Amino acid sequence: MKARGIIVAGVAALGLLGAVGSTAQPAGARPVRLSETTAEPVVIELFTAQGCSGCPAANQVVEGLAEEPGVIALTYAVDYWDYLGWPDTFAKPEFAQRQRAYQAAMRLRNVYTPQIVIDGRRQVSGAQGEAIQIAVNEEAARRNFPPQVQFRESGDAVGVGSGRAPSGGADVWAVVYRPGLQTVTVAGGDNRGRDVRHINVVQSLTRLGDWTGRPILLDLPEAVDPQDKVVVMVQSRADRRILSAAAR
Numbered sequence: 329m330k331a332r333g334i335i336v337a338g339v340a341a342l343g344l345l346g347a348v349g350s351t352a353q354p355a356g357a358r359p360v361r362l363s364e365t366t367a368e369p370v371v372i373e374l375f376t377a378q379g380c381s382g383c384p385a386a387n388q389v390v391e392g393l394a395e396e397p398g399v400i401a402l403t404y405a406v407d408y409w410d411y412l413g414w415p416d417t418f419a420k421p422e423f424a425q426r427q428r429a430y431q432a433a434m435r436l437r438n439v440y441t442p443q444i445v446i447d448g449r450r451q452v453s454g455a456q457g458e459a460i461q462i463a464v465n466e467e468a469a470r471r472n473f474p475p476q477v478q479f480r481e482s483g484d485a486v487g488v489g490s491g492r493a494p495s496g497g498a499d500v501w502a503v504v505y506r507p508g509l510q511t512v513t514v515a516g517g518d519n520r521g522r523d524v525r526h527i528n529v530v531q532s533l534t535r536l537g538d539w540t541g542r543p544i545l546l547d548l549p550e551a552v553d554p555q556d557k558v559v560v561m562v563q564s565r566a567d568r569r570i571l572s573a574a575a576r
Contacts (some may be wrong), residue, residue: 341374368474371561371573372401374454375427375444376526378416381411381518384525386442388456391509391527393464400559400575402505403529406441416519416538418510418529426533433568448563448570461562474572475539477560481575485547486536486560493541496566500536502549503559 374390376383394401400422405418406427427439429463434451442454447467452460456486475491531553536546539562548558561573 329355365531368401369393369398369573369575370464371447371559371570372399373421373426373448373463374401374403375406375439375441375445376403376454377406377409377419377441377444378512378514378519378524379412379414379517381442382405382455383521384522385524386444387527389454389457389460390444391525393460394527396464399464400573402503402530402559403526405526405529406439408439409517412517412521414514417512418526420532422533423530430568433566433575448568459467475541475562477562477574478547478558479574479576480550483548485545486544486574487543488539488560488572490543491541491571493539494564494566494569494571496564498539498562498564498571500539500544500546501561502534502536503530503561504532504534504549504551504556505559506531506553507557533563536560 329490372390372393374386376387386414390401390403393399404423404426405416405420406424407416407419408424410416410419424439427443430445430448430451431435431439436451440453441450442462444454445451446463447470449461449467452463454460459506478487478489478490480486487503505528507528510529512526514522516521534549536548537544538571557572557576559575562571563569564571
């Protein structure tokens with residue numbers, strides 16, 4: 329679903345950390361099942377909206393992928409469809425800003441929903457189920473010796489190990505999300521009367537600091553709700569590639 333007439337949102341050596349990880353998969357696109365202790369999970373970011381008629385199907389695809397070992401699946405709700413008659417209950421402006429950053433890095437004409445970004449490297453329309461699985465499989469096969477990410481046992485800080493920093497540097501992001509399913513009954517707009525399901529809904533997005541290739545220890549944002557979990561991502565500033573990620 330594309331915007332109608334507007335372009336909206338164009339330390340020490342660290343140990344390895346286990347990643348988090350179906351519905352039926354399309355024929356010819358069997359999933360790559362990564363080790364549950366892989367240091368470099370595949371990060372799937374879904375940009376969706378409750379007011380987008382094509383989004384519930386994409387939400388369901390990501391719901392299935394979220395169950396795969398070695399996959400971190402995150403749902404970002406965007407607000408630029410609110411004018412159609414339903415204000416998205418999960419949307420925040422910074423989520424659309426993140427999508428616009430991908431738009432610029434990938435030189436896309438505009439932003440749209442449902443959009444799936446995989447490892448910050450490539451994007452696929454959420455309507456293309458088999459293409460999504462193929463892209464995930466290809467990214468799963470791409471292991472690049474990333475910087476290791478490890479959470480402090482106290483839960484208040486995260487360490488990023490040494491490695492080769494990309495040109496232009498990298499940012500460390502903390503993404504707080506609510507694990508599991510949430511269902512919203514939409515009372516207006518294109519999905520009026522539908523129960524829309526969401527998996528791993530993002531609550532907040534915080535930039536923790538810079539990563540220059542040297543080990544660092546960074547404070548994590550304070551948890552607002554004990555139900556929430558956090559994903560920490562090391563992300564290239566220039567081209568938005570996710571170099572490493574871990575969830576807790």
